Amino acid sequence: MMILYEKTESNFNHNGLAVLDGVVVSPVVFEQLNGLFSLEFDYPIHAKASDKLRPEMIVKCPVPELQDQLFRIVERDDSIGGLLHIVAHHIFYDLAKNLIEDTYIVNKTGSGALTQILGATAVPHSFTGTSNISAVNNVRLVRLNPVEVLLDGDLENGYQSRFGGEIVRDNFSISMLAHRGSDNGVQIRDKKNLTGYKSDLDYSSIVTRIMPEGYDGLFLPEKYIDSPLINTYVTPKIKVIKYDNVKVGDEEGEFATKELAYAELRRLAALEVTVGHIDLPTATYDVEFAPLERTEEYKAFSSLETIYLGDTVSVIHAEDGFNVTARMVEYKYDPLLKAFISITLGNIMPKFTDVAKDIKKVDTKVEQAKDDANYALTAANGKNTNFYGPDTPVNPKLGDVWYKENGDKLEMWVYESRDGVTQWYALANDLTAEEVKQAVAQAQEESADALEKANNAFDEAVNALENANQANATANSASQVADSAFNKSVKSSVVTYAVGTSGTTAPTSGWQSTVPSVSSTQYLWARTVFTLQDNSATTSYSVSKQGVKGDKGDTGATGATGATGSPGTPGQNAPTITSVREQFYLSTSNTTQTGGSWSNTIPTWSSGKYYWTRVVTTYSDSSTTTSTAVLDQGLNQSLVSALEAKSATETLTTTVNQHATKIELAATNIANLQGRMTTAESTLTVQAGQIAAKASQTSVDSLTGRISSAESSLTVQAGQIASKASQSSVDALTGRVTSAETLIQQTSDTMLLKVSELQDEIGIPFKVKNWEQGSLNTSDGSEITATNYIRSEFIDVESGDKYIAQRRDGTSVTSYYHFYGFTLPYVDYVPAPKQYIEKLAVGTYDNTTILDYLNSKNVETLSITGSVTSNPYASAEDYLAIYKLPLGDRVFPNTITWNGRKDTSDNIVLLYIGGVWEQIDVVTNSSNAIHQWTLSDSQIAGMPTDAIYIAFFSIKNGSYAGIYNATTSPFAMNPMDDESAYVQVSYQSSSSAVTVPNNALKMRVRVNTTTKPDDYDGNVFSTTARADYSKANTVYSAILMQKDIINLRVGKGDVINQINLSPESILIAGNKVHITGQTTIDSGIITSAMIGSAAITTAKIADAAITSAKIASLDAGKITTGTLSASRIAASSITADKLAANILTAITASNSIRITGTTIGYYSGSNLVTEINSQGMTIRRDGTTVGRLGANNISGHTDWRGLVFDLEYGTEYMTWAHKDSSSASSYTTKLIWYARKLENGKEKGFHFSDTINLNGNPFGVSYSDGTGYYLKISTINLGSGVTPYLVRDGGKAGIYFGGSMLHLCSGGKWFDVKAMLEICLKLAGKTIAFPSGIDSTGKITGYYNAIAMPTISTWTA
Secondary structure, eight states: OOEEEOTTOOOOSSOOSEEOTTTOEEEEEEEETTSOEEEEEEEETTSTTGGGOOTTOEEEEOOSSSSOEEEEEEEEEEEETTEEEEEEEEGGGGGGGOOEEEEEEEEEOHHHHHHHHHHTBSSOOSOEEEEOOOOOEEEEEEEEOHHHHHHOTTOTTSHHHHTOOEEEEETTEEEEESSOOOEEEEEEEBTTTEEEEEEEEEOTTOOSEEEEEETTTEEOTTOOEEOTTGGGSSSOOEEEEEOTTOOBSSSTTSBSSHHHHHHHHHHHHHHHHHTTOTTSOEEEEEEEEOOGGGSSTTGGGGGGSOOOTTOEEEEEETTTTEEEEEEEEEEEEETTTTEEEEEEEESOOOTTHHHHHHHHHHHHHHHHHHHHHHHHHHGGGSSOOEEESSSOOSSOOTTOEEEEEETTEEEEEEEEEETTEEEEEEEEEEEOHHHHHHHHHHHHHHGGGHHHHHHHHHHHHHHHHHHHHHHHHHHHHHHHHHHHHHHTSEEEEEEEEEEESOSSSOOSSOOBSSOOOOOTTOEEEEEEEEEETTSOEEEEEEEEEOOOOOOOOOOOOOOSSSOOOOOOOOOOOOOOEEEEEEEEEEESOSSSOOSSOEESSOOOOOTTOEEEEEEEEEETTSOEEEOOOEEOHHHHHHHHHHHHHHHHHHHHHHHHHHHHHHHHHHHHHHHHHHHHHHHHHHHHHHHHHHHHHHHHHHHHHHHHHHHHHHHHHHHHHHHHHHHHIIIIIIHHHHHHHHHHTOOOOOOTTOOOOOGGGGHHHHOSOBSOSOEEEOEEOTTTOOEEOOSSEEEEOOEEOOTTOEEEEEOTTSOBOOEEEEEEEOSSSOOSBOOOOEEEEEEEOTTSOOTTTHHHHHHHTOGGGSOOOBOOOSOOOBSSSEEEEEEEEEOTTOOOOSEEEEEEEESSSOEEEEEEETTEEEEEEEEOOSSOEEEEEEOOHHHHHTSOSSEEEEEEEEOOBTTBBOEEESSSSOEEESOOOSGGGOEEEEEEEESSOEEOOTTOOEEEEEEEOOSOGGGOOOEEESSSSOOOOTTHHHHHHHHHHHTTTOOOOOOTTOOOSOEEEOSSOEEEOSSOOOOOSOOOOOTTOSOGGGSOTTOOOGGGSOTTOSOGGGOOOOOGGGOOSSOOOGGGSOTTOSOGGGSOTTHHHHHHSSSSEEEOSSOEEEEETTEEEEEEETTEEEEEETTEEEEEEEEEEETTEEEEEEEEEEEOTTOOEEEEEEOOSTTOSSOEEEEEEESSOOBTTBOSEEEEOSOOOOTTOOEEEEOTTSOEEEEEEEEEESSSOEEEEEEETTOSOEEEEOSSOEEEEETTEEEEHHHHHHHHHHHTTOEEOOEEEEOTTSOEEEEOOOEEOOOOOOOOO
16 A cells, blocks of 8 residues: 655554545656665646655655655655656665764774764654674765765765675665675576566677786786687677786795696686686676466465565576576566566576685685785885885886874875786775774784784784685685586476387487377386586486277177167277476485475475476366376486585685684784884884974073073164154254244143154054953964963954054064955845746745746746835735845855744745755744855855755745845855954964965954953054054054044144133134135125125126026016026916917928827828827738737736737738848848738748847746646757757756757767667668577577568669
C-alpha cells in the first residue's frame, strides 16, 4: 500500500493524508547497489490527493526485502497530459542537506566510524547506523555531507575509500555491510521464468597480448605472451604490464639470472589470463523474468526463488547458449504488484575462481606487509632518499620515501610499482595532531626499551618473511588444487533422448533434443551430458520402456449348430509419452536416498551430501513412470573436489594471515621506533623553545638598556623643546600683546591665541580618544575581559598609514595592533529595485498553491519595470508583489535585508532559485523592521545571472492585504551597520612604528598595563618617530576646546579707536568710520526714518532692479506698446463676438480641414478621408472605412487599457514598411498581415520580410487555464564557435544548427547527427543480421533473421 504523509510526520503507523493505491499509475521503485534509491509514479492531476503531492511530502511504499520504506518527494512535473509525474528519493537522502563541519575518526572500525559520522552533523537527526566491517582506519572529514561521505567511491577520504562496504537503507536505519546479499542457487531459465534479457559487454578493457616488463626495463626475448583467445578478436589487444618486483641481482628476493627472471615474467603474465581473465569482456545484464514464487506450480519452492539486491543469480538460456552467474546490482520493482519489473546483473563471477582471487589477495598482502616492514630501514641502505615537505619530489627512485606535509597532517608515501603502475603510494597517512598526541604519549612510556624492541621487531620481520615465503609456496600449491577443482566443476548440461531396443545398453545413434515417439517393446533412453570447466564431459543415462499392446479378447462360444463367433475386440494401445523430466535428490547417503526430497531443480549442495538423479516420464493418459534412481558420480566428484580445494584454501588463508599479522606487528614495532624518534625530536623542540625563551629574556634585558638610553635621549630633547617654547613662543606672544595695545580679556569662554603659531610645539595629533578596560583576542580580535590590559575604540585607518605608540613624554611602549576589514567583495550596496504588482481574486491561491502560479510566470522574462512605492497594498484582493534587484555586475551577496512591515495580513517571502520559487520567511511585524536573509552556497549557485528576484504574497485579512516598504529603496546587500561586522585581518605587536596592511579599514590597540584607562597618558600617533609632548599637550588640548570660539585676531597697528567687547553689543566710537569692503546689512535694519525725503532718485535705481514681485497692481492705460503672450489671456475670455467671420478658414487656409465641436476632419474634395474624435483616428479610402487607430479595452476587462489598430471587415491587409534609403521612391514592406489568401505567395497570416530577433525570449502557445508550451532560440558553443539552437523552454531536448552540421539534444546530452547519418548510409541497401547471443568468451553464438535495409537518397545543398 502506498500512503502519503505530511513532510514533518514522524509516526508512520497510520493511513496519513491519503492512500494512493487506487489511482496511482506506473509506480516504480529503483535501487542500485551503493547508488540511487528512488520512487517514481504518475498521478491524475484531478484526483483527490493531487494538490498534496508536493515537494518534501513523504510517501511510504513496499520495496523488496525490507519493510515499507519512506521516500521524500523532490520533483513534481505537471506537464504530462493530465498526469502528475512524481519523483521521490529515499528518506536517507535527507542527510545530503546536512553537514559535517570537521571531525577526526581515529582508530575506529566500520561501525565506530559510521556512528561518529552520524553524530558529527551540524543539525540533529533521527538516523542510526551499524556495520559489520571490522577493519580499523583513520580519516578526517571537513565540510562534507554524510551521503557523499558514505557513498562517493571517488572521495579520497570517504567511507568507501577507507572502509569499503555496501549500504542497506532501511528508513532511518543505515547498515554498512562488508558484502550485501548471498548466493542461494537461484536460477532464471528459459522456458521456466526467463522472459527476456539484454547484455551490455564492455570490450574496452580486454587484453589478448601482454608485454610483461620487469624492473629497470627488463623484457622477454620473445616480447609478448598471448592469450588463447587472441584470434577471437579482429586484432590483438596489447598492453604493457609492469612487474617491478622482478629484478636480476644478487640480493635477497632478486633473481640470479635473466632466465629465472624471464620465467617469472611468463608465469605472472599467464596468471593475468587464467586467474584475472583479462582476455574476457566485463558485462552487465538486464534481465526480465516471471517470479515463480507467484505461481501455483512453484509455490512450495518460493524461498528458493526469492532474490534481493546483492544476491548472486544464474541466468540460463539454453537455445541462445547464454549462461552467466553475476550479482544483482540494481532493480526496478512494482510496489503495488510487489514484483520485480527487471533486474540488472553485473560483476561477472565464474564459479570458484574467487578462491584463486582470495589466494592472490593473500599473497599480495604478505608481499605488501614484507615491504612495509622494511620501509623504515630502506633509506639507511644508501640507495634511496627520504623527502620532506608538501611538494611532490622530482626524479624519485623506486623505494624512496616522502614525508608529505598536508595541513596539520604528516603523511608517509613510498615510490613503488603496484599492479603495473609506478607512482607514489600512501604508506601511512592522516597522522593528525590528535593521533600524533596519542603516539607521542605511548612513545614516552616505552622510550627506555625502544632500541631493544626495534631489534626484536627486525628479527621477527625476518622470521615472518621466511614464513611468508613458505606460505606463498603453499598458496601456489593450493591455487593449483583450486584450479584443478574448478576445472572439474559443472559448466553446463544438455539432455537428449533416443529410442533403443535394449533396456541395459544405450543406443549409439539417434539422439535428439525432443522426446521421440516410442512403440511397443521399445525403450526410451535419456542422456545427460555435463560439460565441465576444462571442457571435458561426463555422461549419465536413464531408461524407460514403452508398454505393449493389450491381449486379444476371448473367442466366443461355439453354438451347437450355429456359425462361428466373431473375434474379440483388440486391446487398447499403450498411451504415448508427453514429457520427460530429470529430477534431483540431495541425500545424506551415497547408497540410498535419505534426508531430502526429489526436486525438478538442482538443490544447493553442502558438505557430506550426494546427488541422485532419476527420470520421470509422463504419458498421454496422465499416468507417470519413474526410472530407478542412480548416484550421479560426475556431479558429486566435481563438488567434492571443489570443497576440498576451498577448505584447503581457507586453511591456507588463515595461516598466511597469521604470518601477515606477525609481519604487521613487526612493522608496527619499527613504526613505534620511528614514533619514539619523532618524540625525541619533539623533546628537542621543547628545549629549543626554552632556549628561545631564555634568549627572549636576554633580549628584554638588552631592550631595557636601550629603553633607558632612549629615555635619556628623549629627556634631553624634551628640555630643548621646552626651552624653545619659553624663549620663542612666549616672548613673541608677549610682544604681540604689547604692540597691539589692546586689552585682551581671557575668560573661560575666550582664548585669543593664534593656533598655527603653536603647531611646532604641539606635534602630531593622537588617535585614541578613549581607553577602556579589557583586552582583545589574538586570533580573531574579539573583546575579552582583562584587568591587566586596556584597549582602544575602533579607529578609521587606510592602508599604508603609519602609527607609533608612546607615553606623553616620548617613552616607548609596546602596543598590540589589531587590524580589521571585510572578507566580502562589497558591503552596504543598495540596489535600485523594480516593482511588479498583481491583485489576485480572494481565495484563488493559498500560500502553497501560489508557488505553482509563480513558477508558471517565467519571472526572468516578466516585465518588471515599476518604481518602488511605499504602500503598494491591495484593499479588495489578495496581493502579490515581485521585486527585481539588479546586481550592477556585482557578484551575488551573502546577505540581503529588507526594511518594511505588513499591512494587516502576514506575508510569505519567496526567493527565485534555480528556476523555481521557494519560501524563505514570513513578515509578521506591524512596525517597520529590518528582515535579514542569508543565502546559502546552493541558493547562490541557482540564481539568475543579472538580478535577484524576491516576492511577497498575502491573503486578505479584514480590509487590506499587502506590505509597506519603509523607503523606496528598502533592500540592501551585504549590509554592515556597525563594527561587529568587521573581522580581524591582521595582528602584530611592536614598540616601533607599524604600517596598516592593504586590506584593513579599522584598527584597535591594546596595551599591557594596570593603569586605569582614565589615568593612562600613553597614546598612538600618526607618525613614525616618538616625540616629547608633555609641555605642548596641555596647550594643544586647550586650543582644541577653544578653536571654535576664537572669533577675533588682533594685529599690531590695526585698531585706532577703542573696541569695547561685551556680550550685549559692540560700540565703535570715533569721528570717522570708513567702510571700504563689501558690507552686508541684515533685513529690516535700515528703516524709513533713516532715509531722507526724496533721497532716492532714478539714478539710484539700477536698470531692471524692480521685479514683478514689487508691483502690486498696474493700470491697463500704462500698457502702450508690445504684445501679450498666451499665458496672459484668461480662459473663456475671448468669445465668438470677438472673432472675425471665417477666422478658422483663415487659420487653415483651405476647406480641407473642418473642425466641429467634437471632430476634426480632413477632406479630399467632398470626401471625408481622415477623422479624429474622442475614439481615436478613423481612416477611409474611396469612401469606405479601412480601419481605426485609438484606445480601447479587451472584452470583459474594462480596466485594461491599450492602443489598438483595428482593420475593418472586407479589407485585405495591414503592413509595416520602411523607406530603405533617402533616394527611395517607395516604402519596402517589412511585415505584412493578409486577411485571406490573395494570390500565390500572399497566403493568409503574417509574412516577415526582415530579420527577427527574439533576444532569448520564448515563443509558443498559451491557454486560458494558465498553461503554456514554449520554445526558445538561444546560442551555444560546442567547441566550434557560437551557433543557434532551438530548445523547449526549461527543457533538455533541442536542435543545434552549425554552419555545416546538425546536433540533437536528448536528456541534456548533445550528439552529432552526422555520425548517425554515416551509420545509416553504411547500412543502407544492405542485408544485415544482428547477433542474438554472445557467450562468456565474447564469441557470437547466433543471429536474428536478416533484415534488408532500405536505400537512402541524399542531396547536396
